[in-house]
Amino acid sequence: MPAETHESRSPMERAEVVDLIRDRLADILEIDASSIAEGQSFVEDLQADSLALIELVEAIEEEVGERTVGFRIDDDDLEDLRTVRDAVDYVCAKLG
Amino acid sequence: MTLPVAVDAMGGDKAPADVVRGARQAADEFGVEVILVGRADEIAAVDPGDLAVLDCREVIGMHDEAGAAVRTKKDSSLVRAAELVRDGKASAMVSGGNTGAGMAAALLRMGRIRGVARPAIATPIPVPGASPTILLDSGANADCQPAWLVQFAQMGSAYCATRFGVERPKVALLSIGEEDTKGSTLVKEARELLREAPGLHFVGNVEGRDLMSDAADVVVTDGFTGNVTLKTMEGLFRWLQGALFGVMTATPDRQAAFDVLWPALQPLIAELEPDSYGGAVMLGVDGLCIISHGSSSPTAIANAVALARDMAAVDLVGALTASVSASSAS
Numbered sequence: 001m002p003a004e005t006h007e008s009r010s011p012m013e014r015a016e017v018v019d020l021i022r023d024r025l026a027d028i029l030e031i032d033a034s035s036i037a038e039g040q041s042f043v044e045d046l047q048a049d050s051l052a053l054i055e056l057v058e059a060i061e062e063e064v065g066e067r068t069v070g071f072r073i074d075d076d077d078l079e080d081l082r083t084v085r086d087a088v089d090y091v092c093a094k095l096g
Numbered sequence: 097m098t099l100p101v102a103v104d105a106m107g108g109d110k111a112p113a114d115v116v117r118g119a120r121q122a123a124d125e126f127g128v129e130v131i132l133v134g135r136a137d138e139i140a141a142v143d144p145g146d147l148a149v150l151d152c153r154e155v156i157g158m159h160d161e162a163g164a165a166v167r168t169k170k171d172s173s174l175v176r177a178a179e180l181v182r183d184g185k186a187s188a189m190v191s192g193g194n195t196g197a198g199m200a201a202a203l204l205r206m207g208r209i210r211g212v213a214r215p216a217i218a219t220p221i222p223v224p225g226a227s228p229t230i231l232l233d234s235g236a237n238a239d240c241q242p243a244w245l246v247q248f249a250q251m252g253s254a255y256c257a258t259r260f261g262v263e264r265p266k267v268a269l270l271s272i273g274e275e276d277t278k279g280s281t282l283v284k285e286a287r288e289l290l291r292e293a294p295g296l297h298f299v300g301n302v303e304g305r306d307l308m309s310d311a312a313d314v315v316v317t318d319g320f321t322g323n324v325t326l327k328t329m330e331g332l333f334r335w336l337q338g339a340l341f342g343v344m345t346a347t348p349d350r351q352a353a354f355d356v357l358w359p360a361l362q363p364l365i366a367e368l369e370p371d372s373y374g375g376a377v378m379l380g381v382d383g384l385c386i387i388s389h390g391s392s393s394p395t396a397i398a399n400a401v402a403l404a405r406d407m408a409a410v411d412l413v414g415a416l417t418a419s420v421s422a423s424s425a426s
Binding site: 029030047049050051053054055057058075 | 239
């Protein structure tokens with residue numbers, strides 16, 4: 001079931017989700033956001049370790065949670081999120 | 097206003113008993129205001145005196161996976177202690193619990209200093225007659241990139257200057273020889289970056305045997321090598337101490353000689369004793385986090401709490417922030 005959306009703010013478009021994930025990832029990895037492509041894998045291409053990925057997950061939950069009540073990324077789903085695109089698709093699917 | 101130091105009462109091999117004793121010792125001997133974080137009923141059972149207690153129900157164990165534990169155990173003593181620092185209710189946190197989870201809790205709750213790629217754990221190695229050598233990373237990042245070691249050097253230098261008053265700390269890279277041709281790929285690449293890094297007083301490679309000399313004030317390495325090095329030194333010290341005591345007290349004659357020597361030996365042993373240094377500081381997170389041994393004695397905890405108070409008083413995080421900012425701008 002999609003998470004409940006705040007009445008005051010519209011749900012996020014896919015492009016917004018892409019920007020959000022790239023920006024947060026860039027902050028965490030100290031790299032340029034423009035260098036991050038959707039097809040890149042977190043571990044092999046971006047050298048993100050497990051702690052960096054958890055930082056990313058918490059940042060996404062915080063930011064998306066401000067617009068969508070109850071938004072959470074399930075821990076069991078984390079291992080399936082291998083690329084930036086996986087994460088974008090996952091967030092978009094949860095937002096419905 | 098002086099803020100209290102948050103102590104993870106549930107972290108450590110003999111928690112909460114030894115942690116609470118250490119916290120009380122810090123309050124009684126050093127006048128540090130402490131807030132104990134952990135299961136209130138278990139803390140009450142080991143007599144916390146009049147120390148403040150923040151009750152929380154969960155505990156992150158030594159074998160829990162660090163990141164996952166911090167995400168799932170939000171009411172754990174480690175996470176709550178980090179939140180007290182984040183929320184401005186404590187000046188620093190001290191934990192002898194799961195080191196990886198301590199790092200994750202500090203990183204995820206306090207955040208990183210802007211510009212820091214990875215936080216590192218900095219441990220003082222005693223050098224008799226001189227200021228200690230700061231070894232980092234001593235366990236936070238098992239795998240490191242060459243550029244991270246440069247940042248460790250910058251943060252280690254700022255820490256060394258702030259804590260020990262060394263004006264222009266000598267920085268070295270831990271390797272298996274002084275020559276440029278020796279070392280792993282990481283060491284060779286890091287060496288070139290360190291040599292070119294502005295603002296660092298880089299003196300080249302050192303070997304493990306140089307750590308307890310004045311060859312360098314700050315020695316950088318990856319967290320795997322640093323942790324193995326540290327634990328090897330501590331194990332050797334403890335074994336040697338026990339072996340010497342055993343030999344020197346085995347007969348009445350030797351015991352008599354030992355009694356004469358003991359007053360001279362005691363200060364040296366105290367200087368070398370890891371408990372004296374109060375634990376390691378996590379450098380790079382946007383808050384003060386002191387990591388103690390899981391096997392910390394009450395005295396070690398007390399010294400860690402005092403160190404936390406002192407580093408908050410001199411604004412170590414501010415010094416690190418300024419150092420990283422300056423190196424990013426140059």
